[in-house]
Amino acid sequence: MTASLPTRSTVAQAWQRAAQRALAADLPHQLRQRGASVLVPSLSTEGAAHRVQLVAGQVGGCDCEAGLHGRPCKHRAAVAIRPFARQAGVRVTQVKSPAAVQRFVVGA
Numbered sequence: 001m002t003a004s005l006p007t008r009s010t011v012a013q014a015w016q017r018a019a020q021r022a023l024a025a026d027l028p029h030q031l032r033q034r035g036a037s038v039l040v041p042s043l044s045t046e047g048a049a050h051r052v053q054l055v056a057g058q059v060g061g062c063d064c065e066a067g068l069h070g071r072p073c074k075h076r077a078a079v080a081i082r083p084f085a086r087q088a089g090v091r092v093t094q095v096k097s098p099a100a101v102q103r104f105v106v107g108a
């Protein structure tokens, strides 16, 4: 029997939930690149957007409440799903493994 890693798995679950929420809201198809950052529509405030930084091709920080506290958020998940979908070559409808998203996020 192997020892469990609660902290790591909790973070992974949070990323998976964030990715599923991003997909449910179709966020990966509503991204607008602005220089070194990507604007992701806010789901709570109509017309508003959150800014996700790009760092050397990876997904950096997000200016939303969760992102500012270093927690997984659907905005960064939405940006991370894009290269994942490009590599997979298919339209992504669900994220079975959070690692698929986490590998594109700095510090995830």
Ligand SMILES: [Zn+2]
Binding pocket: 050, 062, 063, 064, 065, 066, 067, 073, 074, 075, 076
């Ligand atoms: Zn965010």
